[in-house]
Amino acid sequence: MQGNTMIKLESVTKVYELGRGATVIAAKDVSLEIGAGEFVAIVGRSGSGKTTVLNLAAGLTRPTAGRVTLDGIDLWRLTDKEQSRLRNQKIGFVFQFPSLLPTLTVLENVILPTTFGPRESRAAARARAADLLERIGLSDKINVYPRQLSAGQQQRVVIARSLINKPELLLADEPTSNLDEKTEMEIVGLFRELHATLGVTVVLVTHTRQLVSAGMRAIEMAEGRVAAPQLAIGGVPENGSRPVEYAKNGLSATVAGQSELSY
Amino acid sequence: MNFLQLAWKSISGNGLRSWVVALSALVVAAFALFGTLLLRGAATSLELAAERLGADIVVVPDGAQTEMEGALLMGHPASFWMPEENLQKLAAVPGVEAVSPQVYLATLVGAACCSASEMFMVAYDPQSDFTLRPWLEKTLPGGLAEGEVVGGDFISATEPNDGILVYGTTVRLTGNLEPTGSGLDQSLFFTMDTARQLAVSSWVNAEEPLIIPPDQVSAIMVKTTPGADVEKVAVEILRTVPGVFPVASADLFQSSRAQLKSLLNTVVIMMALLWPIAIALIGMVYLMAANERRRELGMLRALGATKRFIAQSLLTEASLLALCGAAVGIFVAVLAIYLFRRLIINSLGVPFLLPSPGSLALQIAIGLLLAMASVFLAALLPAIKVSRQDPAVAMRE
Numbered sequence: 049m050q051g052n053t054m055i056k057l058e059s060v061t062k063v064y065e066l067g068r069g070a071t072v073i074a075a076k077d078v079s080l081e082i083g084a085g086e087f088v089a090i091v092g093r094s095g096s097g098k099t100t101v102l103n104l105a106a107g108l109t110r111p112t113a114g115r116v117t118l119d120g121i122d123l124w125r126l127t128d129k130e131q132s133r134l135r136n137q138k139i140g141f142v143f144q145f146p147s148l149l150p151t152l153t154v155l156e157n158v159i160l161p162t163t164f165g166p167r168e169s170r171a172a173a174r175a176r177a178a179d180l181l182e183r184i185g186l187s188d189k190i191n192v193y194p195r196q197l198s199a200g201q202q203q204r205v206v207i208a209r210s211l212i213n214k215p216e217l218l219l220a221d222e223p224t225s226n227l228d229e230k231t232e233m234e235i236v237g238l239f240r241e242l243h244a245t246l247g248v249t250v251v252l253v254t255h256t257r258q259l260v261s262a263g264m265r266a267i268e269m270a271e272g273r274v275a276a277p278q279l280a281i282g283g284v285p286e287n288g289s290r291p292v293e294y295a296k297n298g299l300s301a302t303v304a305g306q307s308e309l310s311y
Numbered sequence: 312m313n314f315l316q317l318a319w320k321s322i323s324g325n326g327l328r329s330w331v332v333a334l335s336a337l338v339v340a341a342f343a344l345f346g347t348l349l350l351r352g353a354a355t356s357l358e359l360a361a362e363r364l365g366a367d368i369v370v371v372p373d374g375a376q377t378e379m380e381g382a383l384l385m386g387h388p389a390s391f392w393m394p395e396e397n398l399q400k401l402a403a404v405p406g407v408e409a410v411s412p413q414v415y416l417a418t419l420v421g422a423a424c425c426s427a428s429e430m431f432m433v434a435y436d437p438q439s440d441f442t443l444r445p446w447l448e449k450t451l452p453g454g455l456a457e458g459e460v461v462g463g464d465f466i467s468a469t470e471p472n473d474g475i476l477v478y479g480t481t482v483r484l485t486g487n488l489e490p491t492g493s494g495l496d497q498s499l500f501f502t503m504d505t506a507r508q509l510a511v512s513s514w515v516n517a518e519e520p521l522i523i524p525p526d527q528v529s530a531i532m533v534k535t536t537p538g539a540d541v542e543k544v545a546v547e548i549l550r551t552v553p554g555v556f557p558v559a560s561a562d563l564f565q566s567s568r569a570q571l572k573s574l575l576n577t578v579v580i581m582m583a584l585l586w587p588i589a590i591a592l593i594g595m596v597y598l599m600a601a602n603e604r605r606r607e608l609g610m611l612r613a614l615g616a617t618k619r620f621i622a623q624s625l626l627t628e629a630s631l632l633a634l635c636g637a638a639v640g641i642f643v644a645v646l647a648i649y650l651f652r653r654l655i656i657n658s659l660g661v662p663f664l665l666p667s668p669g670s671l672a673l674q675i676a677i678g679l680l681l682a683m684a685s686v687f688l689a690a691l692l693p694a695i696k697v698s699r700q701d702p703a704v705a706m707r708e
Contacts, residue, residue: 064704100703108613109703128618136615143706147610151324163313164615209614 053120054217054249055082055105060114062100062272074100076272078114084216087243087250089260092269098253099144101269102221105251106139107131119216136164140210140248142220148194148202148209154181155190158209165213173212180208184238200231207238217249218242224259232259314620318628329632331596335589336636336682337643342585344644344678346578348666349655351674352648353571356492356662360384361563365442366411366532367541369563370401370548373556379530380564382415382431384493384662389415389431392527393555400552401531406539407548411439412528416506416521430466431498432477434506434523442532443500450486455502459483463498464490475499478509479516492664533557570661586685593689597629601697608697609705618698625694626687633686637679644678645671 062075075097082088082105090098103109104116107123116123119138123131141147148157158177162168181187184204186197194202203223210218220239224232236252236259243250252259260266268276322329360383371379375391382389401410416432435443437454443461447454455461460475460482467484468474474481482505490496501509506523513521535544545557601608608621616624648655649665656663666674697705 103703106613108609108706109701132612132615132617132620135613141610141613143610143613145606145706147606149320149324149607151320156320160611161614163317164611164617164620213615 052084053081054084054086054118055080055251056115056117057081057101057104058115058117060104060111060116062097062104062109063112073272075104075111078104078272078274080267080274080277082249082251084119084249085247087240087264088252089264089266090251090253090269091257091260091266092255092275094255096269096275097272098255098269099221100272102219102251102253106135106141106219108135132164136161137213138216140207140213140215140218142203142206142210142218142223144222144225146194146199146202146226147206150194153191153193154186154197154205157194157205158212160209161212177208177212180211181205184208198231200227200234203227203231203235204238207235207242211242211246215248217251219251219253221253222255223252224254224256232256236261314624314627315631318624318631321624321628322631325600328596328600332593332629332632332686333636333639335593335596336633336686337640339586339589339685340637340640340678340682341644342640343582343681344641344674345647346582347674347677348644348648348671349659349663350571350575350578351670352492352663352666353567353574353659353661355666356664357384357564357567357571359489359491359664360493360495360662361560364532364560364563365445366560367535368533368545368548368557368559370397370531370533370552370555370557371529373554376556376558379415379558380567382494384495384564384567385656387494389529391415391529392524393529393531395526395528397552397555398528398531401533401548401555404544404547404551406535406544407533408536408539409439409441409534411441411532411534412436412503413442413530413532414503414506414523414527415529416501416523431494432501432506433498434501434503437502440532441534446488455485455500455505457502457505457508459485459502459505461485461500462487463496464488465496466499478513478521479518480509480512482509490664491662493662531555567661570659574659574661590685590689593629593686594692597625597690597693598696601625601693605697605700605705609700609702612702613706622694622698625697626690629686629690629694630683633683634679636686637682640682641675641678645675 057078057080060075060078061073064072064074066072078097078101080101090101092098100109104111105118107116107118107126110124118134121134123134126134149160152160155174155177158180159173162173178187178190181190184207186201186204186208189197189201189205194205197205206223218239223239224235227235239250239252240261242248252264254260265278266276267274267278364383369379372391372393378387378389378391381387395412398410398412401407412435414434416434447461451461462475462484464487466475466487470476470481473484475484477499482501488495510521510523513519533544533548535541541559541561545559548555548557611621612618652663652665
């Protein structure tokens with residue numbers, strides 16, 4: 049772990065009510081810490097609670113029990129406005145589903161989060177967005193609509209959007225699940241580069257163990273619990289509970305022609 | 312990017328939903344405004360017509376009251392007579408201060424002489440008149456000379472020197488009365504002397520002569536003494552003067568008032584049905600849209616939008632659609648009222664006066680507010696519901 053604690057979940061349980069008295073326990077007594085500047089992968093099977101942990105960490109869902117802090121701030125002691133502001137300024141999101149607004153152009157999508165933040169000039173936001181798009185190799189797509197982009201390009205725009213407010217934390221929920229293998233490699237390479245060049249904390253949820261590579265800490269979830277809080281890449285988990293095989297080779301693919309990323 | 316721009320982008324990107332909401336607003340606004348304009352136009356017209364007659368009681372031959380109202384309000388052809396001696400009898404009734412006769416000469420239908428398609432000719436006695444006099448005193452202090460006439464609002468001269476050709480004789484139009492929206496707007500007012508001259512010359516100049524039965528009048532305007540109970544005076548007239556029927560000004564145009572009341576009921580019932588249906592329809596559309604957009608709205612929350620922003624954004628979207636729909640609806644309603652005014656008057660059997668610009672602006676504002684309030688109300692619950700949703704749940708499939 050590096051530096052201060054960015055995310056801390058203490059004995060967090062999340063129970064979803066499905067109606068008619070039916071409930072599902074999505075996270076059960078989860079405790080974990082992610083330090084500032086870490087690159088963490090949360091792995092596990094579908095339904096293991098990975099996304100729930102990510103949502104809890106971002107304050108997108110209220111824990112049924114336990115405490116969630118982000119950079120030392122108890123999320124659920126904040127008002128909706130304060131919490132939203134915190135998310136807007138501190139966190140960049142990359143979702144599993146296509147999350148660009150189809151009615152907005154690429155540039156408008158990238159500057160969308162600035163709508164919810166502190167007032168700033170439209171020109172400044174546009175300049176920053178244009179810069180980000182150039183860095184991820186999409187400067188020629190500024191004025192096109194998402195439907196005119198490939199799935200991989202769309203996800204790169206989402207990444208640019210996640211960086212527009214210079215977040216300290218990047219949360220990515222299965223960001224490559226809809227992409228082909230080559231594009232998947234490119235996107236993960238982009239995350240690695242963001243982590244390396246910007247020093248941003250990255251939490252990547254994935255069910256593809258092959259995406260976990262050297263330099264990442266991997267947390268394994270199973271049945272709503274943390275099964276292994278610190279898996280060694282390609283080795284034995286820190287707690288020695290069970291060995292898990294992960295890809296050893298770093299996925300260092302980067303987007304062709306991009307310049308080095310920096311805020 | 313501000314939230315107005317976001318709302319507008321969402322509107323333009325969701326064509327069907329936007330059309331349904333805008334059309335609902337259009338229908339509500341158009342119907343509300345059309346109904347209001349119609350009812351207010353008719354009510355104002357009735358009030359003005361009664362006011363223009365300027366009498367506390369109008370006495371007509373027994374059985375002619377409906378015909379009289381049809382003539383005065385709608386300009387329908389009318390011909391009814393009673394002996395002139397009734398003037399003295401009426402003047403003798405306690406509570407009567409003044410009486411003045413009027414003769415309803417003829418209704419020229421399709422007269423080539425004037426701008427009104429129908430022209431109702433009324434002769435009055437300038438010596439005893441108290442109904443036209445207040446207006447004439449203001450605009451024509453000298454009163455009407457022989458061969459001069461005063462027209463209703465729709466009457467205009469067609470001959471040189473303000474002339475109008477009536478029964479082969481050109482009379483001079485000296486002025487027009489304020490509009491009432493009733494048959495009075497198509498009326499031409501003569502003095503008794505001018506009318507008699509016309510009748511004489513019509514035997515030579517006109518294809519058909521104008522016949523005024525001697526010693527007969529059509530109606531007698533009655534002014535009661537200050538403080539007198541008009542209803543009691545009318546009852547006394549009914550009791551003491553045989554063959555006549557007194558209509559108190561408050562009871563004037565009863566059939567039109569009844570027609571107006573039934574029209575009002577129809578409009579109220581239609582609105583009572585239409586309004587909740589429109590609100591329910593818009594509410595349903597927004598509920599569906601909110602469900603469809605759950606993921607998008609959840610995503611916006613993740614990006615930093617507050618609950619308030621989400622609700623405001625949906626309501627802004629709804630309000631913009633309502634504004635556009637209602638504006639078109641209002642335009643359609645006003646256009647329909649202006650274009651089909653005659654058709655409305657004839658088919659509904661009530662007079663109608665177009666509102667003044669100020670009154671029209673007020674009614675437009677009310678129609679706009681009503682439509683926007685309807686859409687706002689309908690979108691409020693879905694907006695609140697979706698804004699309170701757990702973003703994580705909203706983003707889940």
